[in-house]
Amino acid sequence: MRYPSRVKLVDVGPRDGLQNEKQTVPAAVKIELVHRLQAAGLREIEVTSFVSPKWVPQMGDNAEVMAGITRQPGVRYSVLTPNMRGFESALASRPDEIVVFAAASEAFSQRNINCSIAESIERFAPVVEAARAAGIYVRGAMSCTVGCPYEGEIAPERVGYLAGLMKGIGVQHVGVADTIGVGTPIKVQRALEATLAHFALDDVSGHFHDTYGQALVNTLASLEMGVWQFDTSVAGLGGCPYAKGATGNVATEDVVYMLQGMGIETGIDLDALIDAGQYISDFLGRPTQSRVAKALLAKREASACDAV
Ligand code: HMG
Numbered sequence: 001m002r003y004p005s006r007v008k009l010v011d012v013g014p015r016d017g018l019q020n021e022k023q024t025v026p027a028a029v030k031i032e033l034v035h036r037l038q039a040a041g042l043r044e045i046e047v048t049s050f051v052s053p054k055w056v057p058q059m060g061d062n063a064e065v066m067a068g069i070t071r072q073p074g075v076r077y078s079v080l081t082p083n084m085r086g087f088e089s090a091l092a093s094r095p096d097e098i099v100v101f102a103a104a105s106e107a108f109s110q111r112n113i114n115c116s117i118a119e120s121i122e123r124f125a126p127v128v129e130a131a132r133a134a135g136i137y138v139r140g141a142m143s144c145t146v147g148c149p150y151e152g153e154i155a156p157e158r159v160g161y162l163a164g165l166m167k168g169i170g171v172q173h174v175g176v177a178d179t180i181g182v183g184t185p186i187k188v189q190r191a192l193e194a195t196l197a198h199f200a201l202d203d204v205s206g207h208f209h210d211t212y213g214q215a216l217v218n219t220l221a222s223l224e225m226g227v228w229q230f231d232t233s234v235a236g237l238g239g240c241p242y243a244k245g246a247t248g249n250v251a252t253e254d255v256v257y258m259l260q261g262m263g264i265e266t267g268i269d270l271d272a273l274i275d276a277g278q279y280i281s282d283f284l285g286r287p288t289q290s291r292v293a294k295a296l297l298a299k300r301e302a303s304a305c306d307a308v
Pocket residue numbers: 016019049050051052053055056080082083085086087089101112113114141142143144177178179207209239240241242
């Protein structure tokens with residue numbers, strides 16, 4: 001078995017993480033988090049979403065956050081756009097990439113974006129066309145590819161069906177998401193296989209929430225298939241307001257540590273990443289969800305004590 005020699009991580013913490021927070025996170029804190037992530041070596045950051053502020057008030061400062069970022073050459077900034085209204089608002093913020101998001105489960109599609117899977121594809125088609133005409137890269141997120149909070153287990157055929165629809169409207173890359181973190185390695189591999197029937201290996205990524213503690217092993221199972229792009233979230237932030245009980249994404253720190261140990265290149269400085277995670281965890285007033293960050297912070301503290 002050959003693992004990829006290089007992996008690209010997209011930190012989705014500012015969007016997936018902070019969309020789910022009860023407390024208000026000021027735009028200045030989100031901007032600082034993005035700055036710290038890019039300084040740590042992240043080359044793509046999912047910054048915010050242009051969704052209805054009535055549905056997700058936490059992302060209501062989308063334009064302010066995008067305008068406040070000092071862009072670093074070589075870093076891509078992506079945003080979620082659920083419809084033409086969102087895309088038109090996003091355009092002024094000059095994203096490098098937009099994300100249209102659908103679900104493999106009908107019930108989740110209704111709860112999350114208030115329409116059926118078929119209707120969502122109809123809505124996305126003009127968004128994809130307009131984005132590509134403007135030279136903006138289009139990623140698709142596919143939610144509930146192994147399990148749904150309302151429908152239970154999801155068959156790989158339904159993932160394949162959605163991937164085919166995404167491909168049909170011109171989506172360039174798809175993320176296979178385990179929204180509620182129920183997946184286990186073989187199930188995740190089946191969802192990826194169903195997707196790979198429609199998209200090339202280089203155009204597929206994994207997006208694993210860690211609710212059941214399976215996200216790291218699901219990442220490894222994806223690497224075994226040659227998948228080399230993943231969405232991860234600093235400090236393990238994350239969740240979806242319409243997927244009750246789902247916890248954060250796999251922590252970026254944990255994935256970086258695993259990849260470093262396997263000799264796989266990420267371009268990320270783990271120490272600087274841990275500092276970025278500490279910054280947002282301190283603001284939120286709770287410990288990081290990253291096991292690696294906890295371990296390395298404890299080690300730092302112990303060596304600081306030894307030095308005194
Ligand atoms: P709707 O209510 O059906 O939309 O919502 P509508 O077209 O009927 O419009 C209703 C009102 O919303 C109107 O305003 C529109 O102008 C406004 P009013 O006339 O009542 O004043 N509106 C908007 N405002 C701002 N930006 C927009 C926009 N669109 C309409 N883009 C809609 C449909 C899709 C908008 C809504 O359901 C929505 O915003 N849903 C977003 C839910 C969401 O953000 N979920 C989390 C992100 S997905 C996720 O986390 C999963 C992922 O991480 C992968 C995984 O883990 O699975 C990606």
